[in-house]
Amino acid sequence: xxxxxxxxxxxxxxxxxxxxxxxxxxxxxxxxxxxxxDPEGGGVLKITDGLSTKYGESRVRSTPISEQAIMGxxxxxxxxxxxxxxxxxxxxxxxxxxxxxxxxxAKLRFMSGGQTAVPVTVRTTTGxxxxxxxxxxxMIEAWLAHAxxxxxxxxxxxxxxxxxxLSCIFDDDPCVFVEHxxxxxxxxxxxxxxxxxxxxxxxxxxxxxxxxxxxxxxGKPVLEMSAVAxxxxxxxxxxxxxxxxxxxxxxxxxxxxxVAKTRRAVIVHEAVRAFGVGAEIAATIHEELHGELLAPVxxxxxxxxxxxxxxxxxxxxxxxxxDIEAAIRSTLG
Amino acid sequence: xxxxxxxxxxxxxxxMSKITAADAKIRxxxxxxxxxxxxxxxxxxxxxxxxxxxxxxxxxxxxxTYRGLHDQIAxxxxxxxxLAEYLGRRTGTCKGKGGGMHITHPDSxxxxxxxxxxxxxxxxxxxxxxxxxxxxHRVTVANFGDGAANIGGFHEAxxxxxxxxxxxxxxxxxxxxxxxxxYAKATAVDAIAERAAAYKMVGITVDGSDPVAVYVAAKExxxxxxxxxxxxxxxxxxxxxxGHFFGDDTHxxxxxxxAAAVAADPVPALRGRLIQEGRATEVELEAIDERVKQxxxxxxxxxxxxxxxxxxxxxTDVYGVRVPA
Numbered sequence: 001x002x003x004x005x006x007x008x009x010x011x012x013x014x015x016x017x018x019x020x021x022x023x024x025x026x027x028x029x030x031x032x033x034x035x036x037x038d039p040e041g042g043g044v045l046k047i048t049d050g051l052s053t054k055y056g057e058s059r060v061r062s063t064p065i066s067e068q069a070i071m072g073x074x075x076x077x078x079x080x081x082x083x084x085x086x087x088x089x090x091x092x093x094x095x096x097x098x099x100x101x102x103x104x105x106a107k108l109r110f111m112s113g114g115q116t117a118v119p120v121t122v123r124t125t126t127g128x129x130x131x132x133x134x135x136x137x138x139m140i141e142a143w144l145a146h147a148x149x150x151x152x153x154x155x156x157x158x159x160x161x162x163x164x165x166l167s168c169i170f171d172d173d174p175c176v177f178v179e180h181x182x183x184x185x186x187x188x189x190x191x192x193x194x195x196x197x198x199x200x201x202x203x204x205x206x207x208x209x210x211x212x213x214x215x216x217x218x219g220k221p222v223l224e225m226s227a228v229a230x231x232x233x234x235x236x237x238x239x240x241x242x243x244x245x246x247x248x249x250x251x252x253x254x255x256x257x258x259v260a261k262t263r264r265a266v267i268v269h270e271a272v273r274a275f276g277v278g279a280e281i282a283a284t285i286h287e288e289l290h291g292e293l294l295a296p297v298x299x300x301x302x303x304x305x306x307x308x309x310x311x312x313x314x315x316x317x318x319x320x321x322x323d324i325e326a327a328i329r330s331t332l333g
Numbered sequence: 334x335x336x337x338x339x340x341x342x343x344x345x346x347x348x349m350s351k352i353t354a355a356d357a358k359i360r361x362x363x364x365x366x367x368x369x370x371x372x373x374x375x376x377x378x379x380x381x382x383x384x385x386x387x388x389x390x391x392x393x394x395x396x397x398t399y400r401g402l403h404d405q406i407a408x409x410x411x412x413x414x415x416l417a418e419y420l421g422r423r424t425g426t427c428k429g430k431g432g433g434m435h436i437t438h439p440d441s442x443x444x445x446x447x448x449x450x451x452x453x454x455x456x457x458x459x460x461x462x463x464x465x466x467x468x469x470h471r472v473t474v475a476n477f478g479d480g481a482a483n484i485g486g487f488h489e490a491x492x493x494x495x496x497x498x499x500x501x502x503x504x505x506x507x508x509x510x511x512x513x514x515x516y517a518k519a520t521a522v523d524a525i526a527e528r529a530a531a532y533k534m535v536g537i538t539v540d541g542s543d544p545v546a547v548y549v550a551a552k553e554x555x556x557x558x559x560x561x562x563x564x565x566x567x568x569x570x571x572x573x574x575x576g577h578f579f580g581d582d583t584h585x586x587x588x589x590x591x592a593a594a595v596a597a598d599p600v601p602a603l604r605g606r607l608i609q610e611g612r613a614t615e616v617e618l619e620a621i622d623e624r625v626k627q628x629x630x631x632x633x634x635x636x637x638x639x640x641x642x643x644x645x646x647x648x649t650d651v652y653g654v655r656v657p658a
Contacts, residue, residue: 030466058466064496069455069489076459076473079444080394082466084459099486103449104456112437113427114650116444148651172653249652 009192011183014158015047015123018165019085021195023055026083029169030059032070033087033123037062044089045125045184067093071100071122075174078120079108083169091126091178092135094144105174106149120175121168127180127220127270128318134306139219139271144176145248145280151175151201152247156183156222158190160245163199171201180220180270188223204251206258210238213328214258216281217268218244221300224321225268228328239328247277255281256288263294266327270319273301298327337548339612341387345544346607346618348383349600351625352403355412358633359402359419360579367637368420372433374575375403380599381506381569382407384547385474388555389442394460394473396445396453399434400573404476409441412632422639429642430650450511451477451484454503458490461499461558472500472558480511482525491566495532500558502551503566506541508573513585529566541569542599 009017022029031051035044040062042049052060063070067088074086088094094101105118128137144152151173155161161179168175207222208229215225222243229239240258244250259265265285267278278299285297303317337345356376362368378400386407389395397404405415410426418425419433426438434448444460447453457475464471481487482505494501505525509516522528529536535557539546547569554565572594576583583591607613 061497064489064493066489066493068486069458069493072455072457072486072490073459073462073493076396076445076456076461077463077466078459079456080460080463082463099449099452100455104445104447104452108437108445109653110650111427111431111435112650113425113430114653115427115437115439117653151652 007192008189009158009162010187010189011158011161011179012045012047014161015165015179016049016051018162018169019048019051020054022085022166022169023051023059025196028081029083029085030061030077031085031087032061032063032073034063034065034070034089036060036087043087045181047179048087067097068100071097071105074120074122075100075105075108075118078118079116083119083121085121085123085169088122088124090136091124091140092138094122094124094140094176101150101174102147106147109173110149117172118174119172121165122174122176123165123179124176125179125181125184127182128302128307128314129182130185131309131311131314133309137307139269141178141247142271142276145277149174150248152178153201153245154178154180154219154247155245156219156243158188159193160199160205160243162193163197164201164245166196166198167201170198175201178219182220199245202246202249202251204245204254205243206240206254207243208239208241210240211262212238213264213266213332214240214242214255214262215266215268215324215328216242216244216255218247219270221268221270221319221324224324228321228325231325232328237332250281252284256285259285259289260292263292264331266298266300266324266331268300268319268324270302272304273299274304276301295331295333298331300324300327334549335552336545337387341548342544342607343613343617343621345383345387345548346603347621347625348386348407349379349603350622351412351628352379352383352406353600354626354629355406355416355632356402358629359416362633363579370419370421370433372419372579373400373577374579375400375573377574377594377599378506378508378541378571379403380544380603381504381541381547381571382476384544385502385504385551387548388552389472389474392442393471394442394444394457395476396447396457396460396473397443397476398446398450398453398478398481399448400478401436401446401476402433405436405438405443405446408443410436410438410443412628413635414438416632417636417639420636421641422636423642424635424639428646430646451481451486453477454481455486455490457501457503458494458499461494461501462497464500465497470559472502472555474502474504476504476506478511479505479507479509479516479520479525482528483511483519491528491532491534491564494564495534498561498563500561501564502554502558503564505566505568506571507568508571510573510577510586512577515585524568526566526568534564534566536566536568538568538570541571542597542602544603
């Protein structure tokens with residue numbers, strides 16, 4: 001038996017490579033954010049390490065700690081035809097810039113009757129599990145997906161992160177690209193994509209085919225979903241695993257096709273369960289496939305509380321692989 | 334110091350006359366019941382954009398606010414499309430989907446009009462940053478009121494603009510009120526321009542009813558910005574005759590204060606000054622007034638005769654299409 005060595009890439013390398021490629025391909029691309037230039041360490045999480053040395057501090061610029069000004073500068077430059085990539089260090093800090101993001105970035109195309117576009121990409125990281133507590137760990141993608149005009153993308157693998165980040169940068173609408181901190185830290189890696197490979201936004205990916213139940217998620221939970229599906233396969237239960245990848249717009253077609261086949265669905269996200277993305281997907285499945293379903297659609301999410309600091313509490317707060325397995329078993333009946 | 338020559342001053346007067354006529358027309362349409370729209374009259378503040386725009390190039394950028402009719406007209410947004418947008422019609426600059434509070438007309442350099450107090454200030458930095466990155470030598474004027482100078486985004490944006498020497502003119506049209514609250518009850522400093530020192534930026538306060546003073550200050554600020562010397566905080570003291578929104582009972586504005594401001598109306602004041610100083614004749618200015626009135630009437634007729642967009646427009650322009658790299 002022979003094996004072919006495929007070049008591997010982790011999440012950090014994937015995001016950095018996509019930014020590198022975009023900067024090299026298009027003069028209108030530039031990066032701004034706190035600490036992102038090399039004199040400041042190439043980003044607190046090192047995602048932009050080396051880029052300012054390669055492209056200069058005019059195109060890879062460290063900013064003051066001023067999220068409203070960062071977001072506003074990115075929006076204005078985008079309206080003028082640039083393709084800025086703003087790093088808002090942590091997703092919770094989006095709340096500081098929400099007027100710019102929600103009232104301006106999301107709406108300027110519509111309010112101008114299509115005369116102006118806001119091709120801005122906002123990169124941000126977040127996620128519980130590393131002891132950052134209540135203001136550095138939240139998943140607030142539902143806030144953003146609820147805003148007409150915004151696109152929200154949350155990758156689970158390095159190849160997807162690369163291809164989706166490039167698509168966000170070269171998309172003509174404001175995109176929020178959410179990187180999960182734990183996916184950096186756990187060092188998951190996967191095959192490196194061919195440079196310049198873009199993955200269209202709004203397309204889910206079927207990671208594993210199955211006939212008994214569809215489990216749908218995005219970001220880090222996709223890892224646990226896949227592990228649970230693998231475990232159940234050994235019991236003869238065939239789970240279809242779908243990585244949504246884009247939360248807004250989301251791929252209703254792929255989801256409904258799959259659930260029409262399996263007639264059972266479980267939705268998983270790290271965000272708190274109440275009023276989450278899972279509720280929208282579950283409602284859509286119920287509306288479209290009512291009568292076909294063999295069981296109500298189940299949702300798995302985190303507890304309805306701020307993210308607690310102490311490790312045992314943090315893990316008790318978080319959704320878990322056990323929760324996913326229990327929801328699947330219960331839905332299977 | 335570059336003082337405006339005669340054609341420039343007469344041009345400013347024409348702009349002010351046009352703003353005044355358009356504002357009067359909109360108010361008449363509202364009062365008569367012909368249209369039902371929210372309107373924030375800039376009457377009293379005409380001098381500021383008339384003078385600044387006289388010192389700007391057409392492709393320079395302007396950002397303004399819901400009280401922005403004067404800024405939009407002065408920057409050259411065509412009157413028919415502008416009034417049609419104020420009336421929400423399909424033929425408007427934004428197909429009636431933005432309204433007067435969200436006028437955009439990139440061909441005139443009018444890039445953003447925001448309804449969020451202070452929301453346009455950080456965006457102006459971005460327009461200016463694009464000019465720096467491209468080396469296109471445009472400047473950006475961010476218009477806002479004294480109320481906007483108290484939001485956090487003002488501080489963030491002015492610090493960033495000064496730090497990066499962005500070609501922005503932060504134009505605070507200080508009309509003495511933030512919505513219904515008097516300046517002194519909401520703002521700790523005597524003049525907004527004093528705050529420029531905190532950002533190591535040039536700050537200047539001028540009489541916003543004096544066309545020459547505004548023009549001279551604006552020209553210096555624009556030249557400074559264009560030559561890479563950074564932003565200016567230009568505060569122009571002014572007054573809004575009709576309160577926060579049109580229909581506002583203005584009980585919080587002392588009657589004598591309003592009367593004094595109206596008595597000092599800067600539009601007839603410039604008219605009188607031009608004649609008195611022998612820069613223009615009564616006949617010439619009368620011709621200008623007649624011409625712009627006619628223009629406004631035609632634009633209003635165009636707007637009133639235009640249809641509203643159909644419901645198919647509701648979900649159009651929410652997103653664009655993905656473009657390949």
